[in-house]
Every structure is written in C-alpha cells, then in structure tokens.
Amino acid sequence: MTKDVAIVTGGGSGIGAAVVRRLTSDGWQVAAVGRRADRLEEIARETGCLAIADDVATPGVGTTIVARTLEHFGRIDGLVCNAGIFEYAAVEALDADTWRRTLDVNLEAVLWLVQAALPALREARGGVVAISSLGARRATAGYAAYVSSKAALTALVRTIAVEEASSGIRANVVLPGWTRTEMADAGMRQLADRFGGIEGAYDHATRHVPLKRPGRPEELAAVVAFLLSRESSYITATSIPVDGGLHAIDASQDFG
Numbered sequence: 001m002t003k004d005v006a007i008v009t010g011g012g013s014g015i016g017a018a019v020v021r022r023l024t025s026d027g028w029q030v031a032a033v034g035r036r037a038d039r040l041e042e043i044a045r046e047t048g049c050l051a052i053a054d055d056v057a058t059p060g061v062g063t064t065i066v067a068r069t070l071e072h073f074g075r076i077d078g079l080v081c082n083a084g085i086f087e088y089a090a091v092e093a094l095d096a097d098t099w100r101r102t103l104d105v106n107l108e109a110v111l112w113l114v115q116a117a118l119p120a121l122r123e124a125r126g127g128v129v130a131i132s133s134l135g136a137r138r139a140t141a142g143y144a145a146y147v148s149s150k151a152a153l154t155a156l157v158r159t160i161a162v163e164e165a166s167s168g169i170r171a172n173v174v175l176p177g178w179t180r181t182e183m184a185d186a187g188m189r190q191l192a193d194r195f196g197g198i199e200g201a202y203d204h205a206t207r208h209v210p211l212k213r214p215g216r217p218e219e220l221a222a223v224v225a226f227l228l229s230r231e232s233s234y235i236t237a238t239s240i241p242v243d244g245g246l247h248a249i250d251a252s253q254d255f256g
Contacts, residue, residue, distance in 0.1 A: 004124075005029045005073040006228065007065060009056050009113070010083035011049070012039030014181030015131055018217035019080050020049050022225045031069040034083070056083045057104040062113035066120065076120035078228040081110040081130040081153075086183050088190065091144045099145050106149035107156065114160060118169075125168030129227045130157045131220070132173045134243050154239055161237035170236035172227045177243025178205050179215040211244035 006023055010016035011032030017039075020032045024047040031050040034040050040051035050072050054061050069076055085105045089098045110130055121128070135143065136150040154173050161171035178184055180202075191201035206214050223242050226232050241247040 002075070003027055003029045004077040004228075005031070005069065005075050006078035006080060007031045007033060007069055007076060007113075007117070008049075008080040008082060009033045009065075009109070010131075012036050012043055014183060015176065015179060015217045015220045016080070016082040017043050018221035019082065019224050020047055022218065022221035023078075023228070024049060026225055026229075028078070028228075029073050031065070031072065033065055056109035056113065057101070060112075062109070062116040065113060066116040070120060075124055076117055077124040077126040079114065079117050079121065079126070079128045080224055080228070081113065081128070083109065084131065084133075084150075084183075086143070086146050086187060088142050088187075089145055090142050094144050102145035102149050103152075106146070107152050110153060111156060118164070121169050122164070122167040127169065127228045127232075128157065128160060128171040129224050130154075130171075130173050131224075132157075132175050132239065134175045134177045134241060134247060136173075136175060136239070137241075137247065158237045158239075165236060170227075170232070172232075172236060173239040174220060174223055174227070175239055175241045175243065175247070176220055177209065177215060177241070177246045178202065179217060179220060179242075181217060184214070206244070206246075208249050209244040209246045210249065213244065215242060215244060 006028050008016055008019050011020045012034035020030050020043055023030050033052045035055050037053035044051040132154045133150040135147040136154045140147050157171045157173045188198045188201040192198050195201045195204045202214050220242050
C-alpha cells in the first residue's frame with residue numbers, strides 16, 4: 001500500500017520536528033525542510049524522513065523542494081508550512097530589513113511552496129496546514145512584523161481553501177499560543193531578568209492561560225496530524241487555536 005507523503009518546513013526543531021515525528025509514527029513518509037543540516041540529519045536518523053537542507057525564503061526554492069520530494073517519494077499528499085521567524089521590533093523602530101525578512105519567511109515562502117505543490121496536491125486531493133499564531137488574532141506590542149505576517153498567512157490559507165475546494169484540497173491553520181520551543185525560549189530570555197529566569201518568564205506569559213502552562217510541541221503536532229488525516233475530511237478554511245484556552249479570556253477582567 002502506498003504511503004501518504006508530507007512536506008514539513010521548519011522540520012528540524014520545535015513544532016516542526018514534533019510534526020515529523022508524529023507523521024512518521026502514523027505511517028507517513030515525510031520530507032523535512034530546514035536551514036540547519038545538522039538538526040535535519042538528527043531527525044532523519046530518528047524518523048527515517050528525507051532531509052532537505054534549504055532556506056524556504058530563497059527565491060525559487062519552493063519548486064526545488066517539491067521536485068526533490070516528488071523525485072524521492074513520487075507524490076505529495078500533505079504540506080505543513082511551519083517555518084517562521086520571530087523578531088522584536090516595535091512599529092516606531094521597525095526597519096525595512098526586519099519587515100521584509102519576516103514577510104519573506106512567514107508569508108511569501110508559504111505562497112511559493114503551495115504554488116509549486118498544487119499540481120501534486122490536486123492529484124492526491126491532499127491537505128495544507130499552516131502554523132500561524134494566536135498573534136494573528138490580537139496585537140502584541142513589539143512584534144509588529146510578526147503579527148502582521150501571521151494575520152496575512154491566516155488570510156492566505158483561507159483563500160487557498162476556498163479556491164482549491166473543488167480540487168479536493170483542504171487548507172487549515174493552527175494558531176499556537178506559547179509553546180515550549182527554541183524560538184519561544186529565545187523570546188522568554190528577553191524577559192528572564194524581570195521574572196527570575198526563563199521558567200518565571202513562562203509563568204508570567206501564561207498567567208492568563210486557563211490550563212496554566214505553555215503548550216508542548218507534540219500537542220500541536222497531534223492537531224496537525226488530525227487536520228491532514230481523513231478524519232478531518234469536512235474541515236477546511238478553519239483556524240484552530242491550540243493555546244490552552246487563552247483565546248477565550250478577557251484579560252481586562254483580571255483583577256487578581
């Protein structure tokens with residue numbers, strides 16, 4: 001029986017690596033894409049995935065990734081767009097390089113990769129899942145480029161879902177809250193001195209989360225696996241928060 005095939009960008013660490021582990025354990029064949037060849041080789045040895053060391057923001061690389069995946073596996077059934085960057089810059093201080101780099105990685109790379117993969121996805125009646133952010137739904141001071149890119153990404157994937165519905169392609173977005181990854185740890189280090197270390201910073205950042213903790217990468221991976229599976233066959237153009245319930249909270253009512 002032919003196995004389903006997925007491309008996972010940002011597959012060498014964090015949520016992406018967790019998605020690679022989950023999909024391969026579920027029987028998928030996976031092409032893991034990332035900039036750090038050493039991390040990709042580690043996950044390849046662990047899971048048997050195909051490692052593609054490349055920068056998704058490089059012009060034309062989406063076509064290369066799709067071609068290598070098709071050459072190796074012969075088909076593409078799923079696309080997980082997880083690669084992203086997270087840089088601090090308030091609106092007043094935001095420079096053109098940070099703005100452009102953030103949009104290149106978080107938004108445009110997804111567009112070009114989806115474009116390149118569409119023929120194969122149509123043939124497979126496959127699925128697209130993009131890892132956006134809860135920041136796509138709310139403003140976060142100091143991260144103008146990041147939240148703008150994630151809001152635009154969410155709109156892009158919704159449009160893909162509508163345009164490609166007749167082809168049998170489903171496209172959905174996952175909106176993580178704070179999740180324990182290397183990228184999140186880097187953000188927490190900026191607060192560590194104020195809150196007694198990284199753990200104190202996470203406690204502060206998740207103080208309004210009903211579940212009172214950050215998420216784990218494998219919890220995000222489980223939702224991605226569901227959205228790529230046949231069990232979610234009637235779900236498309238949807239954004240699913242995986243944030244411990246934070247999206248439901250009105251923080252202005254916290255008088256504690």
